[in-house]
Amino acid sequence: MVKLAEWRGKEIFRSYGVPLPKGTVVRSADEAVSAAAQGAVPLPCVVKAQVLSGGRGKGGAVRFAATVEELRAAASAILGLDFKGEKVRELLLEEKLPIARELYVSITLDRSARLPVLMVSASGGVEIESVADTAILRQWVHPFAGLTNFEKRAAAKTLGLTGPAARSLDGLLDKLWRLFLNEDAELVEVNPLALVGEGVLALDAKVIIEDDASFRHPQYAEVRDDRTELEEIAREKEIAFVQLDGNIGVIANGAGLTMATLDVLQQFGGRPGVFLDLGGTDDPKKVTEAFRLMARARPAAVFLNIFGGVTRCDTVATGLVEAMRDMPSTERFPLVARIRGNNEEEGIAILREAGVTSMRDLKESAQAAIAAAGGRA
Amino acid sequence: MVKLAEWRGKEIFRSYGVPLPKGTVVRSADEAVSAAAQGAVPLPCVVKAQVLSGGRGKGGAVRFAATVEELRAAASAILGLDFKGEKVRELLLEEKLPIARELYVSITLDRSARLPVLMVSASGGVEIESVADTAILRQWVHPFAGLTNFEKRAAAKTLGLTGPAARSLDGLLDKLWRLFLNEDAELVEVNPLALVGEGVLALDAKVIIEDDASFRHPQYAEVRDDRTELEEIAREKEIAFVQLDGNIGVIANGAGLTMATLDVLQQFGGRPGVFLDLGGTDDPKKVTEAFRLMARARPAAVFLNIFGGVTRCDTVATGLVEAMRDMPSTERFPLVARIRGNNEEEGIAILREAGVTSMRDLKESAQAAIAAAGGRA
């Protein structure tokens, strides 16, 4: 899942011809002022923090500037913000427009229907979660038909647009649909979509690109605005790795088993701190790398819970022993292991030789991991 | 159905990136010589008449020229040809290539399967009708899947292409498929497709565009290489009008009824000369125009056979009387009428007033038309 910052989303919008306010991206107050001086953005303008979290307006991360002085002040203030944990590095400056109405439009996947769904609402400009379901039109779009005229007519009707404004919407929806398809997007969202005069244009742009389609879109591989450093390294090594709030590291294989392991830990009072899903592997080197990555997250203890299927227990054990051998003592952590399934006996023997006991019962081993972490929590 | 001359087809091929021999179009021997002098085509080259009929090679409409003198001679000779009734107006000059093999590729519609079909054969360079069915691979392409890799692999296998040549074919097939879809083609045919070195390229190009899609492709409206002047006028007026060899003009409504009328005429020894299908109309002006058009084809007699459904009998009668009133006596023709169906009585009354008797029986009225034409045949 590649969440794109607003300005990146708008770059894509522009390449598809989606109408946008005039504007530019800057990275300092000086740049902001010179952008205005060179006419890259007319005054008065809007100054928007380029962060991924929502609620920027309320959070003081969007301001207006009528003069160069106001622009400098607003840019300085916002660039200094730490917005919901994100440092503001870029600002988007955009012309302030005479907005008649604020609307909502998005295209995303409906898993249950197994169809893309176009959602529109006349109540734009607020978080869509707060809009009543009855005020949102859902139009499922069949991939073999594409976005049709009747679907677009229904959208225009819901938005209360007719004449040139409806035609403007029509063009915009076609472009968003093409973007959704051609860029392998999970989500294309415009909130608000502004009605200005007789045309609509995208005031905001939220685009999420699907990770799995990166073989078709290498250009998005560098855009990673929402991961920690370790998560980014894990991604490159094709290991599912998520940092949480607690102190116990969990290494398991398969998302379901990993989640079940977290559930059990939590039920008995443990606090998972890292979630590492080995996936299906039979390469001991990948296991070694996973353990090294886990060590860098400095867990108080690690709970290894493997059920061998595609992954063989001896492979995991071998990789683990390899990782432990090279680990500096400062990075070592208490380890509780439970390995079951394919080549279980061989795996347990390898661990035993390295001084690690494999437990059999999930509940007991979880409790043991919590106890081990307790000393350092 | 818009049949495009080879050079027009190749212009479209070029816009889709289909590999082609280097070449240019000329309209005189002088132009040919100066094209060679300016390097627009290298010598030795191939000189090809731009006509729509097949069998150009055998018919002397394709020649080789190794020198400027030979080029001038070949161009003059071919431009003088009357090829199966078509005057040669354009020549395509193309570099002569070291062809390793001549292959066949086409995409067209299979009506029974209701699917586009990709056809390939290793026996290219000859009329595909003469190739054994077993030597032609038919791959149906589903519109919801598009041309797939496995279909292209099967094509490469049939053509005996591997490695870079197969990859070259792969790219070419993708381009032809896109052209077939995006240009609303009825037929895209390359015969021969030449294997030169490790790549394939289109030595010929046959493209037929569907008439009905002209609202999407206004650019093809002017390209009409295969109609008579009257047929072209009829087309503009949206009247189906075909000139045949005989002397009886037939005006009917609906393709089936028109064809049945021709069948009956022919069965009793008549020779239809024009086929005019009024279609479904309730506009007397269109009927008047149809009659004027018919008059310009100078038929010995006209047989009007109408069954009123969407078209009303009185509409046809009114239009007919209008046309006859304005017609110069030199253009007049004997008329046999049979009108049945909706508003039959009213139509018959209008005709009677204008001195035309409507007959009831198809067989008898056909015989009457043949007799009327007999006097002037």
Place this chain on the structure above:
Amino acid sequence: MSVLVNAETRVLVQGITGHQGTVHTRQMQLFGTQVVAGVTPGKGGTSVEGVPVYDAVADAVAATGANATVIFVPAPYAKDALLEAVDSGLRLAVVVTEHIPFHDMLTMYHYARAHGARIIGPNCPGIAAPGQAKVGIIPNVVFRPGRVGIISRSGTLTYEIVNGIKEVGLGQSTCIGLGGDPVVGTSFVDALPLFDADPDTDLIVLVGEIGGTAEEEAAEFVKAHLSKPVVAYVAGRSAPPGKRMGHAGAIIARGRGTAESKLTALREAGAEVATFPYEIPGLVAARLKELRHR
């Protein structure tokens, strides 16, 4: 009973406010058809011949329980209209519109099929079952209730033949005009089993024309599966090869699809073949008489 339509059929007219839509709404009503709704985007809230008009098919279906549609909208918009009908749950669509690009029709056909919907047409006169319902444009005057089923690729020629059947004192169970376009939603092979299964049809008249191989495939089906007698006619024996006769379907290509090949195939399949359209009523009457005396 009848084929595909009956007295329960509730017809929606897409493009009802256009000239043809309005004219044929009236004609369908005069035939006794329940025309329950019309659709023309932007004309919602008005009415035509007493029929309420909606902006969208989904609205029309929800409000009126329409269960079949007839499409009169111009060719550039016909694909969209059909997709809307299918998405709104309609499972029978008669497409009268002519000049629909076959690439559009390929999408329409396969989309309908994937959703279990049937298209009749395009460029077709539609379906009529005397005493039950008409969904399309075949002239009312040619009909009379009876036991002859008609399946035809032609338009006007069909009217002439149906009328001829009436004029010899017989009547029709259902008549379907399939349309002669290169891609049709329903072909002879699709329609024949429906008539074969219809208890109100004693005999089937098949009206073909040159071009394509639909008649040859129909002949195979008749031979292999059909239990009822067939009287067939094929127009275009005199057509010169390669010339276009108004229908895109009427092109003779590569020696297949000639009148001769079709007539031979039908004859060999056991159909009675008429040389001229005006012979059909007589052949039908004779065959029905024979059936009765068995």
Place this chain on the structure above:
Amino acid sequence: MSVLVNAETRVLVQGITGHQGTVHTRQMQLFGTQVVAGVTPGKGGTSVEGVPVYDAVADAVAATGANATVIFVPAPYAKDALLEAVDSGLRLAVVVTEHIPFHDMLTMYHYARAHGARIIGPNCPGIAAPGQAKVGIIPNVVFRPGRVGIISRSGTLTYEIVNGIKEVGLGQSTCIGLGGDPVVGTSFVDALPLFDADPDTDLIVLVGEIGGTAEEEAAEFVKAHLSKPVVAYVAGRSAPPGKRMGHAGAIIARGRGTAESKLTALREAGAEVATFPYEIPGLVAARLKELRHR
């Protein structure tokens, strides 16, 4: 009997010459499955584990009568492989490949559906019916013939649970791993009626996880239609909202799809709900005992 596969299943392996393809061909054979053919373009004429390899699915089907396929080809080529299988007449495809873009899967799903074919997966362990056949990658060791049906969105967790059932002395009729991707070919709602109709299944274990609403829909189905008892488990109660847990399916969005909403729905539908995966075998054993004493 069993669900979807049985002793008559003749399995084709697409991508058989790859590492996973080869390993699991052997494992399927050891399970007793008839693996009749493999396909890898360009490797036609070779063989893997005694199984003949073809260049094209159509060739493999024609030569061997394969009637199901398991797809191991890399994600960028998986769509093509599935379309080839469907076009070649196969009506059951287990897609093991992970990381297939969901836009590709949308095409695959709707294409298969339009042709009457069923996809299991993608990114799934597949189907296994002990004593009958295995089409996929679930480890052989966890199985033992019996009367418990298992439907799961997880991979490894399924193995653990299936194994647990074996360890309490019970066995399985069929186990299907549906995969946890955003778009799956077969969902709980699609699979439940198959198990309900299977005379060899007495009880169904449903293993869900957070994300999406497949479990909520399953609960509705259980309540409205299911005749057999269900034991359910849902992984992810402790997952923080908005964090991705390896599966794209495991995202909690907009308050729906939480473990709590799933568990509540299943409980209200009459399923017995396990808090921990290790409780499942006990619950299953108790419920079966109860059934027997009725």
